[in-house]
Structure formats: C-alpha cells, structure tokens
Amino acid sequence: MSASPETGTGVCRPSRPLPLLIGLLVFAGAVSGFAATAMVGALPVLISHFRSTLDHAGWTVTAFILVAAASAVLCGRLGDRHGRRRVLVAVLLVSALGSLISTFSTDMLAGVITGQAILGVSGGVLPLCFGLARETVPGRQLPVAAAMIAGAATLGGATGAVVAGPLIDSAGWRCIPVATGAVALLAAIGCTLLPRPNAVAAAQRVNWLASLLLIPAITLVLFGVQNTMTRSWSDSRTIASMTVGVVLLAIWGTWELRAEHPMIDVRLLAGRNSVLTMLATAVLAAGIVGAAGPLLQALMQTPELAPVGLGLSATEAAWVLFGAAALGFLLSPVSGWTAARAGARQTLVVGSVFGLISALALALLHGTLAGVAVSVVFLAVATSFALAAIPILIMEDTPEENTGEATGVNVVVRMVFGIVGTSVATVVLSNSLVPSTPFSTSDAYVQGFALIGTCSVVGLVLALFIRPGARAGVEVPSAVLATKV
Numbered sequence: 001m002s003a004s005p006e007t008g009t010g011v012c013r014p015s016r017p018l019p020l021l022i023g024l025l026v027f028a029g030a031v032s033g034f035a036a037t038a039m040v041g042a043l044p045v046l047i048s049h050f051r052s053t054l055d056h057a058g059w060t061v062t063a064f065i066l067v068a069a070a071s072a073v074l075c076g077r078l079g080d081r082h083g084r085r086r087v088l089v090a091v092l093l094v095s096a097l098g099s100l101i102s103t104f105s106t107d108m109l110a111g112v113i114t115g116q117a118i119l120g121v122s123g124g125v126l127p128l129c130f131g132l133a134r135e136t137v138p139g140r141q142l143p144v145a146a147a148m149i150a151g152a153a154t155l156g157g158a159t160g161a162v163v164a165g166p167l168i169d170s171a172g173w174r175c176i177p178v179a180t181g182a183v184a185l186l187a188a189i190g191c192t193l194l195p196r197p198n199a200v201a202a203a204q205r206v207n208w209l210a211s212l213l214l215i216p217a218i219t220l221v222l223f224g225v226q227n228t229m230t231r232s233w234s235d236s237r238t239i240a241s242m243t244v245g246v247v248l249l250a251i252w253g254t255w256e257l258r259a260e261h262p263m264i265d266v267r268l269l270a271g272r273n274s275v276l277t278m279l280a281t282a283v284l285a286a287g288i289v290g291a292a293g294p295l296l297q298a299l300m301q302t303p304e305l306a307p308v309g310l311g312l313s314a315t316e317a318a319w320v321l322f323g324a325a326a327l328g329f330l331l332s333p334v335s336g337w338t339a340a341r342a343g344a345r346q347t348l349v350v351g352s353v354f355g356l357i358s359a360l361a362l363a364l365l366h367g368t369l370a371g372v373a374v375s376v377v378f379l380a381v382a383t384s385f386a387l388a389a390i391p392i393l394i395m396e397d398t399p400e401e402n403t404g405e406a407t408g409v410n411v412v413v414r415m416v417f418g419i420v421g422t423s424v425a426t427v428v429l430s431n432s433l434v435p436s437t438p439f440s441t442s443d444a445y446v447q448g449f450a451l452i453g454t455c456s457v458v459g460l461v462l463a464l465f466i467r468p469g470a471r472a473g474v475e476v477p478s479a480v481l482a483t484k485v
Contacts, residue, residue, distance in 0.1 A: 021136055022145045024190045025129045028088065029149040031187045032125035033156025035095060035180050036068065039102075039116060041164030042173040049173065050108040055230070057108065060116045062226055065419075068123025069222050069412050070215045075124025076408030077263060079131055080401055085194045088128040092188035095122040099181030103174050115177065122184065123415075126153055127408035130391050134403050136195055140340060146395070147336030147388030151329040154383065158325030162318045210263040213252040218412060220245030225416055228423040264405050273397040273466050274406070280348060280462040281390050281410055282417040287455025288355045288382050289414070290421020295448040296321065296376070298429055298440065299366060306439035310369050324376045328384040335388035344392035348463040351386030354378050355456030363449040382456070390414075393466065425451065 039060055046057045071091070079087040098118030105111020126149070133145045167175045224242030231238055256262040268274065300317040302309025312320070339347040358378035365371025391407055398406040425448050432444035 018137065018141065021194060022133070022141075022148060024187075024194060025133055025145065026148050026152040028092065028125055028187045028191055029129050029152040030156035030159070031092070031095075031183050032122045033153040033158075034160040034183060035099075035119055035122045035156075036064065037157045037160035038164050038176050038180050039064070041161065042168055042176050045168055045173045046108070046112065050112075052108050058230070059113045060108075062223070063113050063117035064120040065226060065415070066219050066222055067117050067120025069218050069415055071121045071124035072127055072411040072415070073214065073218070073264065073405065073408040075121070076127030076131065076404030076406075076411075078404075079124075079128045080404040083196075084128050084131045084135060084404060085191060085196065088125065088132065088194075089188050089191050091121050091124050091128065092184045092191065095119050095125075096181040096184040096188065099177040099184060102177035103181065119177075119180065123411070124408070126150075126411050127404045130395070130407045131403040132194060134395055134400055142395075143339040143344065143388070143392050144333050144336030146391045147332040147339065147384075148329070150387040150391060151332030151335075151384060154387065155325045155329040158318075158322040162315075162322045165315055165318070210252060210256055210259070213248050213255065214263070217245050217248035217252055220248065222412075222416055222419070225419045225423065229419070229426065233423075233427075264409065265402060268398055268402055268406060269409060271397050273393060276462050276466045277348075277390060277393040277397070278410060278413055280352075280459045280466075281413050283455045283462070284352065284355065284386050284459040285414040285417040286421030286424070287452040287459070288351075288358070288379060288386065290418040290423075291425035291448060291451050291455070292358075292379060292421075293321075294422055294425045294429070295362075295445065295452070296372070299372065299445060302439055306437070307434055308366065308440065308442050308445050310372065312369075320373070320376060324380040324383075327377065327380040328387075331381060331384040332388055335385040338385070339389055339392050343468050344389045344396060345463060345466045345468050347385050348389035348393065348466070349460060351382050351384070351389060352456050352460035352463055354382035354385065355459065356453050358382055359449045359453030359456060362452070363446050366445060366449070386459070389463075421451075421455070 043054070043057050043060070046052065046060065047054060050057070075087055075091055095118070098115045098121065100115070101118060102112050102115030105115060129149045130146060133142060133149060137145045163179070164176060167179060220241045222245075224238045224240075224245060227235065227238045227241065233239075253266055256264060256266050269278070297317055299308060300310045300312040300320060301314060302311070304311035335347055335351075338350065358375050358381075361371070361375035361378055365375055390410065394406050394410050395403055428448050428451065429440040429444050432441045432447070433439060434441055
C-alpha cells in the first residue's frame with residue numbers, strides 16, 4: 001500500500017493524541033540509546049569486582065553490540081510481518097529481562113555478559129519505532145516524528161554516559177542494569193498504548209533460513225571492526241573475521257536475490273536513492289559520529305600542559321557531549337520541519353555542510369574551550385540534520401511494509417561505520433605522539449579533524465546526487481512498488 005500524504009500509510013489511524021504517540025516512540029528510541037552506553041562506564045568497577053581483565057570485561061560491551069546489530073535487521077523484519085507494536089513491546093520486555101539477569105549475576109560470563117547480550121536485543125527498537133511512526137503519524141508530521149526519534153536515540157546514549165558515573169559512585173554498578181531495565185519496562189508498558197494496526201501485512205512465506213547466514217555474517221564483520229579498538233587493522237584475527245563475514249554477506253545477498261520470498265528484499269535497497277543514502281550514512285557515521293567522539297574526548301581530557309589539551313575531567317567532558325546531544329535533540333523538530341518543507345535530500349545537504357564547518361572550526365579553534373564549544377554546536381547541528389534526513393530518505397525509497405527491514409539495515413551500516421571512524425581516529429591520535437609523552441601532537445588532531453571534514457564533503461557530494469523526494473510526508477515511487485509485484 002502506498003503512502004498517503006495525509007495519513008502517512010493509510011494502515012492505522014491514530015486513536016490517541018498525536019503528541020502522546022510521538023512521545024512514546026521518542027521515549028522508546030531514547031531507551032535504546034541509553035542501553036547502548038550505560039554499562040560502558042561500569043567497566044573499571046566490573047574488572048575490580050569480578051577480579052577480571054579489560055579484555056574479559058569488555059565483552060559486556062562487545063556482546064551487546066553484536067546482538068544489537070543482528071536485532072536491528074531481524075526485529076525490523078519481524079515487525080514488518082507480524083505487527084510492529086507487538087514486536088516492539090516484546091523487544092523492550094526481553095531487554096528488561098537481560099538487565100535483570102545482569103543485576104543479580106554473581107559471575108561475569110554466565111551473568112553480566114549474558115545479560116548484556118540479551119539486552120542487545122534493544123538494537124531492534126529504532127527500526128521498529130521508525131516503522132510505527134510511518135504507520136501511525138500523519139504524513140505532514142512524519143518527518144518531524146522521525147527526526148525526534150533519531151535525536152532521542154543520540155540523547156539517550158549521551159545520557160547513559162553522563163549518569164553512569166554518579167549512579168555507580170552512589171549505589172554501585174548493579175544500579176546501572178537496574179536503571180536500564182526500569183526504563184525498558186516503562187517503555188514497554190507505555191508502548192502498549194500505541195494503536196493496533198487495522199491490518200497486518202498478508203501472510204507470506206519468508207526465507208528465514210537466510211538468517212543462518214546473515215546473523216553470523218553481520219556478527220563477524222562487526223566483531224572484526226570492534227577488534228580494531230584493541231588490535232591493529234593488520235591483526236590476523238581482525239582480517240580473518242572481516243573477510244569471512246564479507247564472504248558470507250556476499251553469499252547471503254546472492255541467495256536473497258534468487259529467493260522468491262527473501263527475508264530481506266535486497267532489491268529494494270539497490271535503488272539509486274537507497275544506495276546513495278546508505279553510502280552517505282557510512283561516511284557521515286564514520287566522521288561526525290564515529291571519529292568526532294574519541295577526538296573530542298581526548299582533546300578535552302588531555303592536561304593543559306600537553307601541546308593540545310583543555311584539562312577537563314571525564315565527567316566534565318561527558319557533560320559537554322551531553323550538551324551537544326541535547327542541543328541536537330532540541331533541533332530535531334527543526335530538522336524534521338526542514339525535511340517536510342524542503343525535502344530530506346536538502347536536510348542531508350545541510351547536515352553535511354555543518355559537518356564540514358564543525359571540522360574547520362575544530363581545526364582552527366581547538367586551542368580554547370570557547371572555540372571547542374562553538375565547534376561542538378556546529379557538530380550538533382550536523383548530526384541533528386543528518387540523522388533526521390537519513391531515515392526519511394530510506395522511507396521515501398521503500399514501501400511501507402518494508403520500513404523496518406530497510407531502516408534496520410541502515411542502523412547496522414551506521415553502527416559498523418561509526419566504529420570504523422572511532423577506530424581510525426584512535427589510530428591517528430596514537431600514531432603521532434610527542435616524544436617521551438603519551439600526548440598526541442597538534443598535527444594528529446588536525447589530521448583527525450580533516451578526517452571529519454573529508455567524510456562530510458563525501459557525504460555532501462552523495463547527497464547532491466540523491467534525487468529529490470516528497471516534501472510533505474513520505475511517498476513511495478511507483479517504480480519501487482512495482483518491484484514487489
């Protein structure tokens with residue numbers, strides 16, 4: 001069914017106030033971001049409490065990421081086929097269960113890591129929220145709703161990083177999974193208030209066996225990329241993991257192209273706008289999302305006696321980044337409104353341009369806190385507009401019944417290349433140190449900022465090649481719908 005400019009999809013008419021519906025989806029999106037970052041701050045305490053090592057404790061984060069990537073694709077697809085509200089509530093309840101397991105665990109492997117892996121199911125929340133927004137929000141408000149959901153996920157992640165320290169200091173590490181489980185449970189209860197769809201997609205045989213290739217393929221690629229945070233890109237384990245993962249992805253893609261009822265319809269993702277949007281997602285995630293994080297953290301926390309450094313504490317630096325995320329969320333209605341009026345393509349152009357401006361500002365003004373603050377404001381605008389535009393562009397090029405699977409794949413792309421950008425920026429900083437010190441040189445930071453600028457320029461070029469889509473809501477081109485017949 002094609003999108004209606006007045007009702008979004010024509011599938012489900014909202015039976016409750018629109019602000020309530022959007023608010024519930026925004027809250028669920030924020031929960032997914034919070035779950036992704038909250039436990040990171042507890043790693044030093046976990047190492048001490050369980051008398052473990054960083055490599056072992058680090059699996060609490062790695063296990064979450066690996067499951068989250070697979071969940072983004074599979075849960076998005078499950079929602080498309082069996083009802084997004086039902087699957088979203090189930091995902092949030094499973095996430096709460098994972099947090100409960102971590103809370104009462106007495107063993108690192110059997111308890112905390114297993115619980116965090118189960119919590120990783122929350123990676124499926126974002127594509128489900130985008131699908132539900134398209135299903136329930138009128139077309140003219142849909143870009144604003146999608147922008148706010150995307151911004152909420154970023155704000156939730158920044159919130160997790162900020163509150164972890166104070167919570168651990170006041171109540172111990174177990175309060176982190178307690179908080180994560182509580183908000184997931186609250187979101188699940190709230191999402192039961194979302195309207196039921198008037199109809200679910202017609203029953204159809206789906207090639208679920210393809211998941212036997214897709215899940216390990218995504219896991220191996222992401223595991224290899226994640227390994228670059230502690231090992232070099234030339235490490236044999238990294239190369240082997242990524243190579244096998246890419247080969248499995250190629251086999252899976254070939255299989256899906258030939259399947260009569262594919263699990264993920266890769267033909268829908270092969271359209272000009274979808275390909276360009278995925279590529280723009282990759283480069284912008286590597287730059288303004290991935291590389292910017294470690295560069296800013298290092299810059300702000302390095303002592304002032306170093307050639308480059310502002311001397312902030314870890315808590316102060318986290319609050320600066322939280323401020324950027326909060327500003328980005330506050331700007332999300334503006335970026336959504338821009339997408340509705342001028343088009344999502346133009347919104348992505350604005351985000352890319354501000355990404356370039358933020359990189360130039362950082363290169364020129366990184367010597368002072370005021371200069372960095374100005375640069376961070378530009379970066380907040382860039383992320384707000386870019387993250388608002390991307391899901392809307394995906395929806396413009398995808399039928400409503402495939403929203404979850406398409407946005408789920410996009411979430412995985414953003415996750416993978418965000419880690420790539422983080423790893424590359426870390427390598428740049430560590431490969432150029434002031435002799436006899438652990439401090440990076442000024443040239444290293446400039447190279448890192450140049451990476452952000454280059455990614456933004458590439459994202460801008462890709463955005464300019466995207467064909468303009470709908471300006472008031474999401475409309476699916478008839479050529480795309482024809483591929484489903």
